[in-house]
Amino acid sequence: MKPGRADRVWSVDEHLADILGKIRPLEPIALQLLDAQGCVLTEDVTAPAALPPFDNSSMDGYAVRIADVEGASEEFPAVLAVVGDVAAGSGELPAVGPGEAARIMTGAPLPPGAEAVVPVEWTDGGLGGGPATTMAGSGTAEVRVHRSVDARAHVRARGSDVTAGELVLPAGTLLGPAQIGLLAAIGRGTVSVRPRPRVVVVSTGSELVPPGESLAHGQIHDSNSFMLTACARAAGALAYRVGAVDDDPATLRAALEDQLVRADAVVTSGGVSVGAYDVVKEALSGLPAEEGRVDFRRLAMQPGKPQGFGRIGPDRTPLFALPGNPVSSYVSFELFVRPALRALMGLEPADRTTVRAVCPEGVASSPKGRRQYLRGRHDPATGEVTLVGGSGSHLVKALAGADALIVVPEDATSVAPGAELDAILLD
Ligand SMILES: Nc1nc2c(c(=O)[nH]1)N[C@H]1C(S)=C(S)[C@@H](COP(=O)(O)OP(=O)(O)OC[C@H]3O[C@@H](n4cnc5c(N)ncnc54)[C@H](O)[C@@H]3O)O[C@H]1N2
Numbered sequence: 001m002k003p004g005r006a007d008r009v010w011s012v013d014e015h016l017a018d019i020l021g022k023i024r025p026l027e028p029i030a031l032q033l034l035d036a037q038g039c040v041l042t043e044d045v046t047a048p049a050a051l052p053p054f055d056n057s058s059m060d061g062y063a064v065r066i067a068d069v070e071g072a073s074e075e076f077p078a079v080l081a082v083v084g085d086v087a088a089g090s091g092e093l094p095a096v097g098p099g100e101a102a103r104i105m106t107g108a109p110l111p112p113g114a115e116a117v118v119p120v121e122w123t124d125g126g127l128g129g130g131p132a133t134t135m136a137g138s139g140t141a142e143v144r145v146h147r148s149v150d151a152r153a154h155v156r157a158r159g160s161d162v163t164a165g166e167l168v169l170p171a172g173t174l175l176g177p178a179q180i181g182l183l184a185a186i187g188r189g190t191v192s193v194r195p196r197p198r199v200v201v202v203s204t205g206s207e208l209v210p211p212g213e214s215l216a217h218g219q220i221h222d223s224n225s226f227m228l229t230a231c232a233r234a235a236g237a238l239a240y241r242v243g244a245v246d247d248d249p250a251t252l253r254a255a256l257e258d259q260l261v262r263a264d265a266v267v268t269s270g271g272v273s274v275g276a277y278d279v280v281k282e283a284l285s286g287l288p289a290e291e292g293r294v295d296f297r298r299l300a301m302q303p304g305k306p307q308g309f310g311r312i313g314p315d316r317t318p319l320f321a322l323p324g325n326p327v328s329s330y331v332s333f334e335l336f337v338r339p340a341l342r343a344l345m346g347l348e349p350a351d352r353t354t355v356r357a358v359c360p361e362g363v364a365s366s367p368k369g370r371r372q373y374l375r376g377r378h379d380p381a382t383g384e385v386t387l388v389g390g391s392g393s394h395l396v397k398a399l400a401g402a403d404a405l406i407v408v409p410e411d412a413t414s415v416a417p418g419a420e421l422d423a424i425l426l427d
Pocket residue numbers: 203204205207208220221222223224225244269270271272273274275278303304305306322323324325326328393
């Protein structure tokens with residue numbers, strides 16, 4: 001491999017490194033909480049106030065003074081005058097004096113004078129019978145308490161979760177459901193995050209017809225644009241599918257120009273090989289410097305040998321020109337586009353788990369000098385991975401039945417039955 005030779009074969013790792021070296025994370029923007037789900041925080045978030053903001057009850061029951069219930073039992077209950085009712089959200093609180101209690105609900109502020117909460121099950125609920133099971137007896141004048149409590153029992157202290165001014169989420173945090181909940185709890189309506197990249201997916205090929213329409217002889221349904229749009233969504237992006245563009249470079253260039261305004265990345269499929277109508281290559285090779293640059297290269301992999309990558313347009317939007325064979329497109333997305341989209345979001349590019357797995361049937365033949373990615377099913381119970389379908393890059397049914405990519409190294413031309421291989425686990 002001689003650096004500088006335009007037609008040299010690139011390794012998978014070199015191609016990925018070249019892509020990631022040219023990707024910059026997207027500029028942060030302020031998003032509403034739910035729009036920020038799955039995004040990376042770009043600010044340190046501190047709590048403006050304590051959480052809980054006030055001492056409150058963790059049980060439905062009675063707010064009491066502890067001296068009043070000392071030694072209480074079912075046989076010798078403490079009889080207390082009920083001076084009021086405190087619901088969650090109550091603003092006005094009855095003061096609890098000696099010999100008094102206030103009915104209190106979970107989450108309601110502890111009224112002044114009260115030192116603890118007795119759960120309703122430890123009282124007669126104001127009904128004069130045995131232990132209560134609910135807070136049914138509203139408006140009763142007195143309550144019999146059957147047990148003593150320690151100071152602060154069943155009280156959630158102000159600031160016991162978060163103190164005012166505390167750093168609750170540092171910049172770099174990935175916002176999942178629990179983090180979104182915390183932000184809402186401290187009163188944040190918007191946060192600064194790296195947004196999801198907007199990915200435009202364009203398929204190319206005059207033979208392509210949208211699903212739902214009938215095929216003339218020689219035509220096929222455009223599956224790649226759907227699959228790649230779904231791949232982009234699964235990677236966390238906002239993806240826009242553009243219908244298939246004919247094998248005409250001017251039409252493709254015009255379509256890309258139109259789409260660039262809404263794209264943080266562009267993915268094309270097809271037209272990157274050596275055929276007479278390889279439209280993507282024709283439209284994007286040798287662009288004038290002011291329009292950007294896309295490099296087309298051959299990779300030491302199978303499927304996915306022909307690839308293009310570059311940056312185009314005024315914002316130098318990354319463009320991934322993937323091969324048209326459906327499995328080649330899928331594998332290329334998985335290996336190169338998914339990490340790049342994650343890098344745009346400020347995430348660690350690599351997120352898939354790779355395991356060593358026994359391949360009981362082995363691999364009869366693998367292309368010399370190319371890293372092969374075969375489709376497989378991984379059984380975590382046995383640690384085995386079995387092949388699904390053959391190596392043909394048109395086999396979409398096998399792809400749909402796979403949950404792993406089996407990696408056959410560049411130097412292997414076959415793999416003995418029972419040997420171990422890397423398996424990349426898919427969603
Ligand atoms: N003489 C050579 N021929 C080919 C070579 C080569 O080195 N020398 N490489 C082969 C490899 S490997 C691949 S991969 C493909 C890549 O070709 P293109 O990227 O130019 O893709 P197309 O020719 O446009 O299509 C290939 C194949 O995939 C089907 N296709 C394309 N788009 C879609 C779509 N949106 N949905 C479903 N199927 C699609 C298309 O009909 C073709 O069958 O080149 C090999 N040839």
